[in-house]
Amino acid sequence: MKIALIGAFGHQGYVVNGVREMPDCEITAVAVGEKGEDVSKLIPGIKGIKGTEPRVYEDWREMLDKEKPFAVGVSPMYCNHQKISVECLKRGIHVMCEKPVAMNMDELAELKEVYGKSDAEFVGMHAMRYQANFRAAHDAVKAGLIGRPILMNSQKSYAFSLQRPQFYKERSKFGGTICWVAVHALDWTYWVMGGFKSIYAAHSRIGNMGYGDCESSGVIAFTFSDGGQGCINFDFLKASTDKIAQDRCRIAGEKGVIEVYDKRAFIVTHDAELRELELKPEESFFKAFIKSIKGEGDCLLNAEDTFEVTRLALLARDSADKDILIKT
């Protein structure tokens, strides 16, 4: 099956690594997301797979129409995510798209509408569901190990540097730190706890290394439709010398607490002392996505999840921009 890539920002690695594991897949083409984008850094990785030499296109529409790929990894400058995804879906081409999949509610509505009319599948790159520690925490909650979960708080912390793309400086191109960083934590929270009832968020640009609109940090607090509440703190303030994975979550329930910390997951309950949760071998997100399309298994994330988590992120961004509480 022919797989193509559009754009070289973000996490095309998920797609490339997935193709590596699938004997019947090949990356046959790479297109720039917009004029002047350099996609050359992707080529060596692709050539490493079965010696494939992908065709490089300066026009992604031309690539779609000529190559007719089975599926596309979409990861150009973030403001182009929705437009390209829509064109793929209209052509019946399956899409795995970098987040945020829409820059505003209008884009999200159009994307949902086009998806509804398309036979193609769509999913956002909320890949942390496939990270072994978060998956173990999720599965332990669903297995009832801490009883009813009540309180869930998370941290998503990235390091910043002056090497980040220049478009991070503009909200209209980058989308904001809530939609790029905190959205991962919104996704895993939604996965574990279900829908949100109220959202309040705050963010600031202090310490953003001169990156204009780009928020350095923020917080989101929320209540869940099924009861209970949670919060997220997110930032680009991770120290450059910090060797600990700073993506964390803690889920406190009626019978105990589960924590994800530094690539591991732990549980402590009223009945049993602290122990580490066993992690399953990590699976490829893209491979699971393709297999689910072929009816050979389930993917941990689908289009509806992607749309809802994107909506939550856009609501949180709006709450933070306006300093208002939003009932969802």
Added chain:
Amino acid sequence: MKIALIGAFGHQGYVVNGVREMPDCEITAVAVGEKGEDVSKLIPGIKGIKGTEPRVYEDWREMLDKEKPFAVGVSPMYCNHQKISVECLKRGIHVMCEKPVAMNMDELAELKEVYGKSDAEFVGMHAMRYQANFRAAHDAVKAGLIGRPILMNSQKSYAFSLQRPQFYKERSKFGGTICWVAVHALDWTYWVMGGFKSIYAAHSRIGNMGYGDCESSGVIAFTFSDGGQGCINFDFLKASTDKIAQDRCRIAGEKGVIEVYDKRAFIVTHDAELRELELKPEESFFKAFIKSIKGEGDCLLNAEDTFEVTRLALLARDSADKDILIKT
């Protein structure tokens, strides 16, 4: 100097342990906070200090008038905190009072007014400023080790059990979990970051072991007057087998991150890898309070701090009760 205790709930241990370290102080009297309260559990600890046998009073007003103590530790059922503190201050007796020092804004306003007219000093039992790890984190921020602090998030987690006093079931007697548990985190946040601009909070009673009004858990998100933002997650859901101290905070700044975790404090910056902050020997909060009254040193907390942190907790409680955002 004569020190007295009123009530045996909460943290009278701060007072008893402080007196132990002061040769010129003695606990001469103990009074019940209200009819039928059992204060006998305090007596063995007090008798251990210089063999003092305190007089026990069934009426705390009578005790105040007869004993005329220099200072009083006030820790009865929580709804009696303000009333007793007001009476002490009116008599010119210094007070260290368990939190919350007021159950609502009216009580807080009266307490502030009475304090303003009194020559006596007043402080709430926000003792975590004297816990060596939180103090080290505070001092490191103030020394500029992480540059400007921007994002501060905290956790306060207590274990619950059916042994908790029955009055926790009633909001009018207990005050709510924000005012009893989260208020510590509000205090150390205010200490490090200064005043708050916006507050949103949520709490719930799920999993509260049948304790009526008592909230099992919640979150508070806020922005700071000086810029930046933070959040707190708090709960009574600590697993009974958990041996790790679950009071934590993380302060992310322009130059690095400081964390308090399990009785220790750590720093990691863009310039230097993770290292542990040195902890000073722990000082007695009550002793520092008495010394500050005598002009022999500063106390890390004063009446104004206590009033402001109480106000923030009451605003947060109101936000959570009504699901509204509050501009302070």
